[in-house]
Structures are given as structure tokens and as C-alpha cells.
Amino acid sequence: QDKPVQLKISTWVPAQHPLNPSLQAWADDIKKASGGTISSSLFPSEQLGKAFDHYDMTRDGIADLAYISPGYQPGRFPVIAGAALPFLFANGKGGTAALDEWYRQYAAKEMKDIKVCMAFVHDPGSLHSVKKVTLPTDVKGMKVRPATATVGQVITALGGTNVQASAPESRDMLERGVADAITFPWASLGLFGIDKVTKFHLDVPLYTTPYVLGMNKAKYDGMSAAQKKVIDDHCTTAWAEKIATPWADFEFGGRAKIAALSGHEMVKLTPDQLGQWKKAVAPAENQWAESVKKAGQDPAAVMNSLKQTLAKHNSGL
Amino acid sequence: MSSDAVALIGFVSLFVLMLLRVPVGMAMGLVGITGYSYLTGFAPAMKLIGQTSMRTVTDYTFGVIPMFMLMGAFVSISGVSKELFRAANSFLGHLKGGLGVATVVACGGFAAICGSSVATAATFAGVAYPEMRRYGYPKSFSSGVIAAGGTLGAMLPPSTVLAVYAIITQQDIGKLFMAGILPGMLALAMYVLTISILVRVRPDLLPAGKATSWGERFRGLKDVWAPLTLFAFVIGGLYGGLFTPTEAGGMGAGGAFLLGVLRRKLSRAQIREALLQATRTSAAVFTVLIGALLFGYFLTITQVPQKLTEMLTGLGLGRYGVLALIMVMYLVLGCLMDAMAMIILTVPIIFPVVTALGFDPIWFGIIIVMTVELGLIHPPVGMNVFVIKSVVHELSFSTIFKGVIPFVITDLLRLVILIAFPIIALYLPQRMG
Amino acid sequence: MQIVWEASLKQSFMDRVIDTIEWLAAIFVGLVALDIFVSVLLRKFFNTSIPDSYDFGRMLLGILIFWGIAATSYRGGHITVDLVWTNVGPRARRWIDVFATLVLLFVVTVQTITLFDKVRQTYIDNVLTYDMNIPTWPFFAIGWLGDVSAVLLIAIRTYRLVFQPEALEDKHDANYNE
Numbered sequence: 002q003d004k005p006v007q008l009k010i011s012t013w014v015p016a017q018h019p020l021n022p023s024l025q026a027w028a029d030d031i032k033k034a035s036g037g038t039i040s041s042s043l044f045p046s047e048q049l050g051k052a053f054d055h056y057d058m059t060r061d062g063i064a065d066l067a068y069i070s071p072g073y074q075p076g077r078f079p080v081i082a083g084a085a086l087p088f089l090f091a092n093g094k095g096g097t098a099a100l101d102e103w104y105r106q107y108a109a110k111e112m113k114d115i116k117v118c119m120a121f122v123h124d125p126g127s128l129h130s131v132k133k134v135t136l137p138t139d140v141k142g143m144k145v146r147p148a149t150a151t152v153g154q155v156i157t158a159l160g161g162t163n164v165q166a167s168a169p170e171s172r173d174m175l176e177r178g179v180a181d182a183i184t185f186p187w188a189s190l191g192l193f194g195i196d197k198v199t200k201f202h203l204d205v206p207l208y209t210t211p212y213v214l215g216m217n218k219a220k221y222d223g224m225s226a227a228q229k230k231v232i233d234d235h236c237t238t239a240w241a242e243k244i245a246t247p248w249a250d251f252e253f254g255g256r257a258k259i260a261a262l263s264g265h266e267m268v269k270l271t272p273d274q275l276g277q278w279k280k281a282v283a284p285a286e287n288q289w290a291e292s293v294k295k296a297g298q299d300p301a302a303v304m305n306s307l308k309q310t311l312a313k314h315n316s317g318l
Numbered sequence: 319m320s321s322d323a324v325a326l327i328g329f330v331s332l333f334v335l336m337l338l339r340v341p342v343g344m345a346m347g348l349v350g351i352t353g354y355s356y357l358t359g360f361a362p363a364m365k366l367i368g369q370t371s372m373r374t375v376t377d378y379t380f381g382v383i384p385m386f387m388l389m390g391a392f393v394s395i396s397g398v399s400k401e402l403f404r405a406a407n408s409f410l411g412h413l414k415g416g417l418g419v420a421t422v423v424a425c426g427g428f429a430a431i432c433g434s435s436v437a438t439a440a441t442f443a444g445v446a447y448p449e450m451r452r453y454g455y456p457k458s459f460s461s462g463v464i465a466a467g468g469t470l471g472a473m474l475p476p477s478t479v480l481a482v483y484a485i486i487t488q489q490d491i492g493k494l495f496m497a498g499i500l501p502g503m504l505a506l507a508m509y510v511l512t513i514s515i516l517v518r519v520r521p522d523l524l525p526a527g528k529a530t531s532w533g534e535r536f537r538g539l540k541d542v543w544a545p546l547t548l549f550a551f552v553i554g555g556l557y558g559g560l561f562t563p564t565e566a567g568g569m570g571a572g573g574a575f576l577l578g579v580l581r582r583k584l585s586r587a588q589i590r591e592a593l594l595q596a597t598r599t600s601a602a603v604f605t606v607l608i609g610a611l612l613f614g615y616f617l618t619i620t621q622v623p624q625k626l627t628e629m630l631t632g633l634g635l636g637r638y639g640v641l642a643l644i645m646v647m648y649l650v651l652g653c654l655m656d657a658m659a660m661i662i663l664t665v666p667i668i669f670p671v672v673t674a675l676g677f678d679p680i681w682f683g684i685i686i687v688m689t690v691e692l693g694l695i696h697p698p699v700g701m702n703v704f705v706i707k708s709v710v711h712e713l714s715f716s717t718i719f720k721g722v723i724p725f726v727i728t729d730l731l732r733l734v735i736l737i738a739f740p741i742i743a744l745y746l747p748q749r750m751g
Numbered sequence: 752m753q754i755v756w757e758a759s760l761k762q763s764f765m766d767r768v769i770d771t772i773e774w775l776a777a778i779f780v781g782l783v784a785l786d787i788f789v790s791v792l793l794r795k796f797f798n799t800s801i802p803d804s805y806d807f808g809r810m811l812l813g814i815l816i817f818w819g820i821a822a823t824s825y826r827g828g829h830i831t832v833d834l835v836w837t838n839v840g841p842r843a844r845r846w847i848d849v850f851a852t853l854v855l856l857f858v859v860t861v862q863t864i865t866l867f868d869k870v871r872q873t874y875i876d877n878v879l880t881y882d883m884n885i886p887t888w889p890f891f892a893i894g895w896l897g898d899v900s901a902v903l904l905i906a907i908r909t910y911r912l913v914f915q916p917e918a919l920e921d922k923h924d925a926n927y928n929e
């Protein structure tokens with residue numbers, strides 16, 4: 002008989018966020034599959050620690066499992082940061098499958114202090130601004146709250162400056178003119194009231210944010226072989242897709258809702274304009290390549306692999 | 319041992335350590351980490367200390383605390399409390415009870431720059447008390463009105479306790495500051511009313527002071543317009559969406575520094591003193607914040623707050639019954655500890671109950687700060703009273719409490735008004751958009 | 752004669768150390784205010800910003816708080832519950848003071864050790880600022896030195912409390928916190 006294990010799962014999104022019920026369902030399935038020997042408590046909304054610290058919390062055993070945003074910390078996880086570069090992902094569901102499959106090649110090396118259970122993305126977000134932005138040159142001189150450090154590098158490359166704020170603070174920053182624009186997924190705009198301030202929305206799948214569900218290594222190693230198998234069976238690409246799907250659907254639905262709101266302008270791009278954007282963000286990709294090289298990987302191979310996996314799951318741009 | 323038992327032992331040891339004068343933040347941190355270590359393991363507990371300490375002190379939004387403290391320090395060290403009192407007195411002093419009203423008004427003006435109730439009381443114990451005594455005001459009234467007037471410091475923005483409440487409950491600091499304005503002005507008006515009733519009932523109690531010429535009155539205004547303009551600029555900018563709370567504090571500190579230097583009221587030594595005072599007091603507050611977070615993580619894994627919420631909401635007392643219970647608890651705690659410690663220790667536990675009952679979090683912030691401030695002046699012990707006594711040695715506690723009783727009654731009445739009409743607190747923040 | 756002279760030299764050395772630490776703390780709070788003040792002016796009037804002013808601001812804030820903890824710990828400026836302390840005699844007061852300071856020393860020492868680990872980890876993990884991608888660990892290290900000073904000052908305070916109680920002048924600013 003396996004000895005009972007109690008897991009603390011930590012997320013930093015508010016309790017009403019679609020990710021929490023997905024994780025709860027995942028934990029319930031683990032409990033069932035383990036014959037009740039692995040039970041979990043879910044702690045949402047930063048109850049166990051701040052968003053930025055979730056990787057460290059997993060490593061240190063403050064949480065046994067945690068929802069991690071590697072992009073919050075510039076320079077720390079260069080490989081996965083590549084998935085945060087603009088114009089890669091077309092959607093959230095297939096995109097999640099692709100990201101998870103791709104990152105499994107690098108996870109053990111890049112996140113060596115934890116056991117990476119799965120990786121996932123949200124449905125692509127875009128740039129939402131107080132004044133109209135059509136061309137990359139419009140970003141020059143703007144103050145932008147980026148989703149990740151990688152997006153931050155893109156903003157810098159375009160001649161804008163970065164404003165840091167947590168998601169709940171973002172609306173305030175935009176209202177007070179500390180920021181003029183924000184990169185954000187579509188439905189979350191409404192969740193945080195940001196749609197009250199930003200009236201212009203670039204109508205392209207601009208970027209997405211890669212996330213990881215990580216597990217404390219000692220906790221995993223301390224389990225019986227049968228329990229480890231239950232965890233392994235739940236740390237799969239299929240489960241990543243299952244967990245990410247409700248959130249992806251939620252964000253995907255947000256775009257149509259914003260488009261239907263009066264007083265909001267969806268800024269469409271011609272193929273030529275889209276081309277200008279792709280050209281303008283290229284320096285950020287070079288910067289990313291440098292950081293990957295420094296970490297001992299071949300950036301071209303890493304990026305090709307990501308693009309191929311995305312194509313395989315029909316999620317590339 | 320069950321996690322409930324661990325939580326209980328935690329609370330008991332916390333109180334013992336605090337009564338043995340271990341700094342509140344250190345006691346909370348020590349107990350929190352010990353309990354956490356027992357439940358989760360030693361290694362994660364040690365990591366939690368470093369992580370929580372570093373994350374808390376490098377949180378940009380928390381910068382609001384040292385910045386407003388620095389603004390208050392620059393303004394008060396440049397002598398504005400005396401000028402405020404002199405100006406108010408020149409208009410009101412010749413009336414019966416006028417010196418008392420002038421004290422309340424000057425406290426209100428000072429409160430608009432200084433974030434602390436105890437500092438306001440201490441300042442005016444030095445400035446206004448001797449004047450009131452000189453014109454034959456009784457000791458009890460003179461000290462009582464200062465104790466009460468001091469509480470305006472925490473209600474009118476900026477307010478350190480309101481900022482800390484906002485941080486703990488993840489509410490908007492700017493909105494809480496705005497929510498304090500109308501209740502603070504109501505308090506000021508009700509204190510003035512209390513004094514005029516006292517004058518009616520006992521005409522000989524508060525003699526008239528000396529009359530001042532209009533020329534002198536306007537000369538007095540010349541001294542106070544600058545800090546009051548600074549206040550209007552900072553709070554107006556916050557309300558109008560020009561800057562974030564941290565930025566408002568930074569602008570206020572920068573403005574107060576420039577005003578002090580340009581008006582030749584800040585020497586090099588005074589600048590250093592103001593910087594140091596802001597640093598020390600901010601460090602003291604952050605120590606408590608870090609301790610409270612560590613204690614909070616411990617409580618989270620014991621799941622005591624959830625259980626307490628279920629218990630209290632299941633009592634069948636109704637929303638207002640539970641609210642009354644909470645407020646009585648605060649009045650009792652008011653005999654033990656100061657406002658900051660009370661807020662930090664109890665809000666993480668009480669807040670889930672309050673939101674579960676459907677009360678507005680901004681409104682509750684105002685109610686809780688009013689209750690806690692009442693604790694600072696009501697008998698048998700209270701922080702404002704201690705501080706006034708430490709400034710004016712001739713007073714006894716019973717004398718001060720005797721003088722404060724009319725104002726305690728006023729405050730209780732104001733609490734009832736605020737509970738009946740939440741709009742008084744919520745009107746301005748709702749306008750902010 | 753010799754012994755008296757040595758004692759006073761040692762005392763004035765300690766006082767100089769304390770003075771320097773307090774000065775450093777004071778300078779950092781001024782720097783944070785300056786950073787915010789200038790950033791707002793630049794934004795409002797020149798529609799521009801200092802790169803990394805946000806990261807600088809928050810890391811300076813961290814430095815100021817740790818150095819401030821040093822200053823406030825030495826001056827006995829922490830927020831305390833004085834109910835028992837004010838109602839007992841001078842002997843009991845001294846015991847309470849010594850006990851409380853020892854606990855303070857213990858807690859801040861543990862904090863300093865864990866913070867060293869945090870700084871070291873930040874160095875290893877290569878965490879950078881947002882705009883200019885400067886390593887953040889040196890800022891954390893300066894903050895950590897403040898906590899080291901706190902341990903040093905609390906040790907001096909404990910020593911003086913036991914052996915030269917007259918040398919301590921407590922500043923109860925902390926009572927004005929709320």
C-alpha cells in the first residue's frame with residue numbers, strides 16, 4: 002500500500018480564472034488514478050507566494066506544484082523565451098500541444114532544478130492601446146506594458162519603453178498615462194477592466210506567453226513507483242492540451258466580444274503592413290538568438306524545431 | 319498534531335512574544351516560520367524567509383509608504399504644524415472654545431500631509447497644548463481634543479494604515495485614500511460640533527482667547543498656503559489620474575523638499591533628520607509587513623482563515639451581527655496594540671469573512687481604520703494617549719481620558735453614520751472611474 | 752587612565768559606525784524619491800523615461816529598507832506592544848529589553864543568512880533588468896549588506912543594553928508609524 006501524499010498546488014491567477022478549475026480537475030483525476038493516495042489542495046491568487054517567485058517556490062518546496070511564467074524573469078530561461086517571440090503561434094490549443102512537445106527536448110536542462118510536468122500557452126494576444134497603432138513605427142516613443150521580458154525586448158527594438166505592472170495594476174497604469182499600450186490576451190482584457198481604457202486593438206495574433214506546470218523534484222522522488230507512474234501519466238502533452246483548452250476558448254471568445262463593443266476599433270493590417278511588423282521585430286529575435294547561444298544551444302535548430310512542431314499541429318503562422 | 323492545534327499554539331506564542339516587547343514584525347515572522355517549518359519542512363521555511371523579505375522590500379507599489387513618510391517628515395520638520403495652528407487660531411481663537419476648534423482644524427490641515435495619527439497627536443501636544451493652557455483651558459479638554467484631532471491623521475489622505483490595508487487586501491491605494499476624505503471631513507465637523515455643544519452646556523469651561531487683526535490673519539495665511547497647495551496638488555493628481563500612489567508620494571516628497579529649501583525652512587541637518595526619520599519609520603513598517611506575510615503563509619497552510627469564515631458566517635448572526643462582533647474585537651485589541659499592528663495582524667484573517675458577507679472592501683477599510691483609531695483614544699489604554707503623556711509630563715492618563723470621552727461618543731456616532739450610509743466613504747472613489 | 756581612554760575610543764568608533772550606517776540609509780531614501788520625481792517630470796513634460804527607472808526604483812527601495820532596518824533596530828524604533836513593559840519596575844524592564852533584543856538579534860541573523868542565499872541564487876540564475884538587461888544581483892547584494900549592518904548594530908545594542916545602558920538613546924519614531 003502506498004503512503005499518502007499531500008500536494009500543495011499554487012497559482013497566481015485569481016480564483017475565477019479558467020486555469021484553476023482545469024487544474025482542480027487534473028488533481029482530482031490524479032487522486033482517482035492513485036486510489037486516493039495522492040491528494041491535493043489548490044491555492045490560487047498568490048496565497049503561497051508572488052507570481053514572480055513560482056519557479057523558485059517549486060524548486061524550494063514552498064509549493065509542490067506551481068503554475069510558472071518563465072518569461073517574467075529576463076535572461077533566466079532563454080530557450081522557452083523563444084516561444085514568446087511575436088508571430089509564431091496561430092492558436093492556443095494546437096499551440097499548447099506544439100509547445101509542450103517541443104519544450105520536452107530542453108526542459109530537463111533549462112529547468113534543471115524542477116521537474117517540468119507540462120508546458121502550455123494561452124490563445125494569442127495582441128497590442129491594445131490608448132492611441133491608434135497601425136504600423137511598427139507608431140510604437141516609437143510609446144510606453145508599453147509587455148507580457149513578458151521577450152515582448153519587452155520587442156518593444157525596445159521598436160523604440161518604445163517598457164512599463165512594468167502586474168495584471169491587476171495594469172488598468173491603473175493605463176488610466177494614469179504611465180502606460181499607453183499593453184500586450185494582453187483578449188478576454189482577460191475584460192477580466193481586469195483594461196477594455197475600459199484601451200480602445201484600439203491590433204487585430205493580429207501578435208504573441209503568446211509560454212507557461213510551465215512544474216513539480217518539486219524531491220516530492221516526486223519521494224513517491225512510490227506506482228505513484229510516480231500516476232504523475233507521469235498526468236504530465237503529458239494530451240493533459241497539457243486538456244488543461245489549456247478552457248482558457249484558450251475563453252481568450253479566443255474575447256476577441257469577438259471586444260470587436261462587438263461600441264467605441265472600440267479593431268485595427269486590421271494589410272499583408273504589406275503585416276510584413277513591416279515582421280521585419281521590425283526581427284532584432285528581438287537576434288537578441289534572443291544571442292542569449293540562447295550563451296546558454297550553449299544552437300538558436301537556429303531550436304527555432305526550426307519549434308516552427309516544425311507548430312506546423313505539425315497546424316498552429317504556426 | 320492537527321493544523322488547528324498548531325495554529326492555536328502559534329497565536330498564543332505570538333501574543334506572549336509581543337507582550338515581552340519583541341518587535342511585532344519579528345514576533346510574527348518567528349512564529350510564522352516556526353509553524354511553517356513544522357508543517358512543511360525546515361528547508362522550504364528558510365527559503366521562504368529570503369524570498370519573502372526580498373520580494374516585499376523590492377515591490378514598487380510599496381514605495382508609497384516611504385514616499386509619503388518623507389513628504390510628511392519634510393513638511394513637519396520645516397515647522398508647518400506651528401504655522402497651521404497660528405493661522406487657524408488667528409481666525410478662531412477669540413471665540414469661546416475657539417482655541418479647541420483651531421486645534422482640530424490645524425490637526426486636519428496637518429493630517430493632509432502627514433500619514434500618521436500618533437504623529438499628528440504628538441506634534442500638537444507640543445504646539446497647541448501650551449496655548450490652550452495659557453488661556454485657562456482645563457488640562458483634560460486640552461489633551462482630549464488633541465488625542466481626538468490626531469486620529470484625523472490616519473483618516474484624511476495620505477494615510478499609512480489605509481495604504482497598508484490596501485496592500486494586504488490588494489485594493490487600490492488611491493481609491494482608499496479618496497474614500498477617507500469625506501469621512502475625515504465629517505469627523506472634523508463633528509469634533510467642531512462637539513466643542514460648540516460643550517461651550518453651550520458649560521459656558522465657563524473654554525474661555526475666549528485674544529482677538530487678532532485682519533492684517534495678522536492674512537500674514538498667517540501666507541505661511542500655510544504653500545503646504546496646503548502641495549496637498550491639493552498631490553491628492554488632486556492622484557484623484558485626477560495624473561500619477562500612481564507611489565508617484566504621488568514621490569512628487570509630494572520632492573515638492574515638500576523644494577518648498578522647504580526655497581522658503582529657507584530646511585537646513586542641511588534638518589534635511590538629514592527628515593530623510594532618516596522617513597527611513598526608520600518605513601523600515602519599521604516593512605518589518606511588520608514581512609512578518610505579517612510570513613505569518614500569513616503559515617496561516618494559509620493551516621487553512622484557519624477559511625475555517626473561521628465558515629464558522630462566523632454560519633453563526634446565524636446576520637451580516638451586521640458579525641460586523642458588530644468584529645468591531646467589538648477591535649475595540650478590545652485597541653487596549654493591547656497600536657493601529658498598524660492590529661491591521662496587519664487581523665485583516666488577513668478578518669477580510670475573507672467580510673468579503674464573504676458581501677461588504678464593500680473599500681468601505682470596510684474606512685470602517686476598520688475608524689474603529690482601530692477609536693481604540694487609540696478610548697480608555698483604559700490607547701497609543702495616542704500614551705504619546706500625549708510622553709510629550710506633556712504633567713498629565714495623568716485619567717485626565718486625558720476624561721477629556722477624550724466627549725470625542726469617543728462623537729466617534730461612535732460617526733461609526734454608526736458610516737455603517738448606515740456607506741456612500742459617504744464610497745462617493746469619491748466611485749467617481750474616480 | 753589608559754583603560755578609560757580606550758573605552759571612549761571604542762565608543763566613538765561604534766558611534767561613527769552607527770552614524771555612517773544611518774547616513775547611508777538616509778541617502779537611499781533620497782535617491783528613491785529623486786528617481787520617482789524625475790521619472791514623473793520626464794513623463795509629463797518630455798514624454799520620455801529613464802530606462803529601467805522602475806527596476807532601479809524598486810531595487811533602491813529594497814536597499815533603503817534593509818539599511819533602514821539597521822538604523823531602526825539600533826534606535827529601538829520597531830513597532831512594539833508596550834503594555835507589560837510600561838507597567839513593571841525598572842529591573843523587569845531591563846530583563847524584558849534584553850530578552851527582546853536577543854530575539855531580535857536571532858531573527859535578523861537568520862534573515863541575513865537566508866538573504867545571502869537569495870542573493871547568491873539571483874546571481875546564479877542570471878536575473879536581469881527589463882530595459883537594459885543589467886544583472887540585478889549587485890543591487891540585492893547592497894541591500895543584503897544593510898541587513899548585515901543590522902546584525903552588527905543589534906549586536907552593539909545588545910552589548911550596550913547589558914554593559915552600558917546609559918549609551919543608548921532610543922528614538923520612538925516607530926510609535927508614529929500609523
Ligand code: NA
Nearest residue numbers: 429471474476
Ligand atoms: Na493623513
Ligand code: NA
Nearest residue numbers: 652693699700
Ligand atoms: Na484603547
